Amino acid sequence: MDTLVAQYSRPLFENEGSSQEEQLELIQTLPPLSLKFALPPIAQPSAFLRATTDDHSNPDCPIKIAHGTTTLAFRFKGGIIVATDSRATAGNWIASQTVKKVIEINNCLLGTMAGGAAGTMCAGVTPQEGPALYYIDSDGTRLAGNLFCVGSGQTFAYGVLDAEYSYDLEDEAALELGRRSILAATHRDAYSGGFINLYHVKEDGWVKHGFSDTNPIFWKTKLDKGEFSNVTSELD
């Protein structure tokens, strides 16, 4: 019997983790410092994120992510336009009007942020791909494409962008289209607003085209160009 037991039983944690030799090997074969990503000291980042930030699965979650946003990016012959609003809301409370939702990753890569489960966009120019644009979200979706709008105001931005978009746009027209699409979204979507953050990604890196208040832009667009005729500007 003892021989049988010995034959079929194993120490409790025999296969847990890596052996001394395997660990050594792992450490020694790691690439040099510059290619390492810093990781949080957590077993399962996705589970941790869900437990601490997901309102649906855990209504008492300690971190309430500010939802509501409009971000857009599109590819055209002159590169990529990236534009966002700057509002952060917690429920109906406007927590900030000056959020930076574009992340400058390096001098030729940009990322955009939209809260919660909504996606992010990555825009950049690489020698292999040329101008590249990706939509990424928290459940692992990764899509390459020419045109994306993300956030609670995405539908309003798509409305303007789809109507006026063409790959052959000139730089000035493309920047104006990005600005106008965000403006439309900040007007109709209660959870978007504040400032318009505009970027142009070119072959030799990105160029920032301002962080400008929507208020003067809106009234200029309405009063000078006659758009937004739904808004009252005089008592009848």
Add this chain to the structure above:
Amino acid sequence: MSSPFSINGGACVAMVGKDCVAIACDLRLGLQSLTVSNNFPKIFPYGDVYLGLTGLATDVATVSDLLRYKVNLYRLREERAISPQTLANLVSSSLYERRFGPFFVSPVIAGINHTTGKPFICGFDSIGCIDFAKDFIVSGTASDQLFGTCEGLWEPDLAPEDLFETISQALLNAVDRDALSGWGAHVYIIEKDKVTKRLLKGRQD
């Protein structure tokens, strides 16, 4: 989040000045995050007494019409205009009549009593409990913000023009911190012998 009081959004405020009162509201009508209209005033005149109604838009329309009907009957029967105090009691009893199935509105009244010559403002909860105040009344989805701006800006015995500036700044700065209110505003300055109505061009985001 889906409370009937905060589906459509909106804000209203009333203030007392020296021999004058002011009442102001925003112009937004929305369905949660979607802004449907930017021309939905929430202040209704009943003679020279003014009633502001925030809350569920369908009830704002129903209650304002119901009170127009009742105030018209009052004027016919009494052969005189209704006073702000009487309108307050009429609003209160009309709302309490619906004690167990209330209208989802938060009314505000502003006016000058023409027998005493004194300014009068008051507010209500949705079942008609009257909140008499000597300084200001706030209501709507931006009421928390309005309490802050009013506490900070209001002072006693403001002249009509100063009262206009005060109530306008109070409302505009409050709705700029509320996602569901804003998109322009109406302001009424009520004096003994005249009423001035102005449009404020607020932020449109």
